[in-house]
Amino acid sequence: MAAVRGGDAVLMATLAQAPSRTDTSAPDTPRTPGPASASASVRHLGPNWYATVMGTAIVANAGAVLPFAGPGARTVYQAVWALSVLMLLTLLAARTVHWVRHGDQARRQLLDPAVAPFYGCLAMALLAVGGGTLAVGRDVIGTPAAVAADAVLWTAGTLTGLVGAAAIPYLMVTRHRIEPGSASPVWLLPLVAPMVSAAVGPALVAQLPAGQWQRALLLGCYALFGLSLLATLLVLPLVLSRLIHHGPLPLALTPTLFLVLGPLGQSTTAVNNLADAAPGVVDPATAHAMGAFAVLYGVPVMGFALLWLALATAMVVRAVRRGMGFSMTWWGFTFPLGTCVTGAAGLARHTGLHAFGWLAAALFAALVAAVGVAGTRTAVGLARGRLLAPPRPVTP
Numbered sequence: 001m002a003a004v005r006g007g008d009a010v011l012m013a014t015l016a017q018a019p020s021r022t023d024t025s026a027p028d029t030p031r032t033p034g035p036a037s038a039s040a041s042v043r044h045l046g047p048n049w050y051a052t053v054m055g056t057a058i059v060a061n062a063g064a065v066l067p068f069a070g071p072g073a074r075t076v077y078q079a080v081w082a083l084s085v086l087m088l089l090t091l092l093a094a095r096t097v098h099w100v101r102h103g104d105q106a107r108r109q110l111l112d113p114a115v116a117p118f119y120g121c122l123a124m125a126l127l128a129v130g131g132g133t134l135a136v137g138r139d140v141i142g143t144p145a146a147v148a149a150d151a152v153l154w155t156a157g158t159l160t161g162l163v164g165a166a167a168i169p170y171l172m173v174t175r176h177r178i179e180p181g182s183a184s185p186v187w188l189l190p191l192v193a194p195m196v197s198a199a200v201g202p203a204l205v206a207q208l209p210a211g212q213w214q215r216a217l218l219l220g221c222y223a224l225f226g227l228s229l230l231a232t233l234l235v236l237p238l239v240l241s242r243l244i245h246h247g248p249l250p251l252a253l254t255p256t257l258f259l260v261l262g263p264l265g266q267s268t269t270a271v272n273n274l275a276d277a278a279p280g281v282v283d284p285a286t287a288h289a290m291g292a293f294a295v296l297y298g299v300p301v302m303g304f305a306l307l308w309l310a311l312a313t314a315m316v317v318r319a320v321r322r323g324m325g326f327s328m329t330w331w332g333f334t335f336p337l338g339t340c341v342t343g344a345a346g347l348a349r350h351t352g353l354h355a356f357g358w359l360a361a362a363l364f365a366a367l368v369a370a371v372g373v374a375g376t377r378t379a380v381g382l383a384r385g386r387l388l389a390p391p392r393p394v395t396p
Contacts, residue, residue, distance in 0.1 A: 041388055042094045043102045046109055048328055049091055050121035052378060055334030055371055057084035057128035062341035062364055064135040067348050067357040078140055081132040088129050095122075113176035120164045120190035124335070126157035127193070131200040147207050154200055158224070161193030165231065181246045183238035185259040185332075191235060192263045195228035197221065199270040199342070202277035214281045218274065225270050232263040254319040255332040257312040264305040265339030268298040272346025291350060298347050302356075305340055326377045328387065333370040337363055 060081040063073060099106045109115040130153025138146035168190040172178060201221040208214045239260065243249070249256065275294035278287040316324075341363045348356035381387040 042098045043105055044388055044390055045094055045098050046115055046118060047095070047121055048115075048118040048331075049095075050118075050125040051328070051331040051335065052375075053084055053088045053091060053125035054121060054128050055331050055338070055374065056080060056087055057125070057132045058335050058338030058341075059367060059371055060084065060132045060136050061128060062338045062345070062360075062367060064132075065342055065345040066360055066364060067345060068361055074136065074139065077136045081129075081136050082140070084129050084132060085137075088125055091125070111171065111175055113172060113178055113182075114184075114186075116168050116171055116176070117184075117186045117189045119168060120161065120193045123157045123161035123164055123193040124189075124196050126153045126160065127196045127200050128335070130154050130157060131203065134203050147204070150200075151204060151207070154197065154204060158194070158197040158201075161190075161197055164190040165194055165227065181242055183235070183242040184249075184253070185239055185256045187235050187239070188232060188259055188263060191228055191231040192266060193228070194224040195232075195263055195266045195270060198225040198228065199266050199273055199339075202270075202273040205277040205281060210280075218277055218281050221270070221274055225267065225274070228263065229267055232267075236260065248315060248318065251319045251322055251324040252327045253329060254315055254324060255327075255329040257315055258309075258332045258336045260308050260312070261305055261336035262339055264301050264308065265336060265341070265343040268301050268305070268343030269339055269346055271297050272343070272350055275350060276346075294346070294350050298343060299351070302340070302343055302347060305343070309340070326381070328378070330370075330374045330377065334367060334374060337367040337370060341367060 057080075060077040063077045063080075110119070130150040133141075133153065134146045134150040137149070141149070172187075198221040201217060201224070205214050205217050208217060248254065271290075271294040275287075275291040278290040281287070282290070341360050344356045344360035344363060347353070348360060378387065
């Protein structure tokens, strides 16, 4: 691109937290933080930080459904889940301080078209941790407590996600100033949150009284699946059109291309999990149809996900060769990859094809590497005082 448009510039300055705001492709350089109070240190803590919780929790969630399990793996997943719980509680407290002490900044973020979509990360963080609590946390805290915690987090995450899925597009239409050709993969974030609810919700179906309650939750998750899928299908063409007509994203934003994998992998996960929960809840013919739909939908979508993964990876390699440094957008590599792991594992269960199991394992290895790198670089950035420092203006 010959120049950086206004929307991309704002996003890089306020969210990417790249080391240099005058050259977003500059390598990391240490910066000594000045003295600041605990309140001031969270003034520039944006909703995008919930992506760190999502990316951490999905490691435990994805590992729990892998068809291959090594010795001691379950213990590792429990430790990762516990870390995600701690991260979620810390961020919820910090964001509460942010809203109470820096309400002006919080409202500015909500009215910023580059930042507002990241509010969808809150819902997905709640849902991811809730799903992990029932999947692996029950071995630590017991099944009754895990079910109760998952139910609370699923309810809170679903309500938050539905509000975000409606409110963010409303703000984009009525309050935000969207420039032509500025469509971004981050627009998918509030729209994919209901899909996460659809993928996590089936685990709770068996915990409800048989009959109407179970059937309502099962079909309600299908409604959430449809809501998110159709909304995603409206946005994806805009993202692809922006890339084709306006060229690659700025270097610091290139990792956000992986966000497109989120609705693809998560929708595949959702239909497979719903098919698992259907027997005994609906009549046998309907349950059989749901199982068939999981395969007939999931296999083609997983194929497209692999195509997009190849495209996004090529764009990231291009950006790295041009000097892309670390930024918080690197967390975009994590959760979307994790949804592809759970989607491939679901297809392995329903098709009996070992290739999907090996695909899930390969993607899980990439996920662990991505979380390790992003987590380490984030910890270093926090220790050096860079990631929560006030953003500097971007020079186009």
